[in-house]
Amino acid sequence: MMEAMIDDAKMAAGRKAVQFIKNGMIVGLGSGSTAECFIQALIDSDRKIQAVASSRASADLAKRGGIEVLDINTVPRIDITVDGADEIDPQNRMIKGGGGAHVREKILASASDELIIVVDNTKLVPSIGTRKLPIEVMFYGSPATRMKIERTGHQGQWRLNPDGTLFITENGNLLFDMHFSSPPKAPEHIHDALLHIPGVVDTGFFFNMAKRVIIGYPNGKTEIR
Numbered sequence: 567m568m569e570a571m572i573d574d575a576k577m578a579a580g581r582k583a584v585q586f587i588k589n590g591m592i593v594g595l596g597s598g599s600t601a602e603c604f605i606q607a608l609i610d611s612d613r614k615i616q617a618v619a620s621s622r623a624s625a626d627l628a629k630r631g632g633i634e635v636l637d638i639n640t641v642p643r644i645d646i647t648v649d650g651a652d653e654i655d656p657q658n659r660m661i662k663g664g665g666g667a668h669v670r671e672k673i674l675a676s677a678s679d680e681l682i683i684v685v686d687n688t689k690l691v692p693s694i695g696t697r698k699l700p701i702e703v704m705f706y707g708s709p710a711t712r713m714k715i716e717r718t719g720h721q722g723q724w725r726l727n728p729d730g731t732l733f734i735t736e737n738g739n740l741l742f743d744m745h746f747s748s749p750p751k752a753p754e755h756i757h758d759a760l761l762h763i764p765g766v767v768d769t770g771f772f773f774n775m776a777k778r779v780i781i782g783y784p785n786g787k788t789e790i791r
């Protein structure tokens with residue numbers, strides 16, 4: 567699909583999500599281009615809310631639009647978080663972390679009474695694992711951690727910046743992007759095995775978290791499931 571059509575679909579999903587935001591709420595802001603469509607629509611809506619952000623980019627966009635962004639370390643619970651996804655299956659299992667913010671995104675999602683996922687229709691897959699799985703890894707001992715990760719049977723590589731240097735997350739860690747030769751039958755087992763490896767902070771798998779998914783289409787229509 568053409569880039570401009572995908573952008574229209576993302577905008578439709580982002581705008582739709584604003585209807586679930588009420589004055590007085592604390593809103594978790596996800597990261598990525600679709601989450602940014604939501605943030606822009608939230609700014610335009612003039613809702614009186616406070617926010618917490620999963621990345622510097624999302625915090626900066628919200629602040630520029632006049633939204634008060636709270637320090638996450640002063641906020642024990644969040645009313646609602648709106649975030650994007652890289653892939654989502656019919657059971658709402660997801661892969662996130664294309665932008666490298668999935669650890670913070672998962673912390674916000676799990677502190678929230680509700681998580682709304684906003685995606686364009688190209689993100690819908692029958693089974694997750696067609697794209698890479700980002701795994702956040704501590705720099706300390708990372709060669710040993712990588713060897714254990716790859717012993718689970720799946721290869722990958724460290725994520726790099728465009729200039730070839732190592733990509734470092736906002737938490738100061740590396741990202742290992744794991745590839746699957748075909749979508750795994752039981753991604754939950756892979757997630758559990760990876761979480762047991764010392765040095766692994768978290769994976770980009772999200773299970774049982776999305777209460778509502780808003781799917782945007784290039785014609786501006788949306789579907790909620």
Ligand code: 5RP
Pocket residue numbers: 596597598599600601649650651652661662663664665666667668671
């Ligand atoms: C960032 C994420 C994003 O939500 C995900 O990559 C989707 O991004 P986009 O809306 O730009 O396609 O998980 O860590």
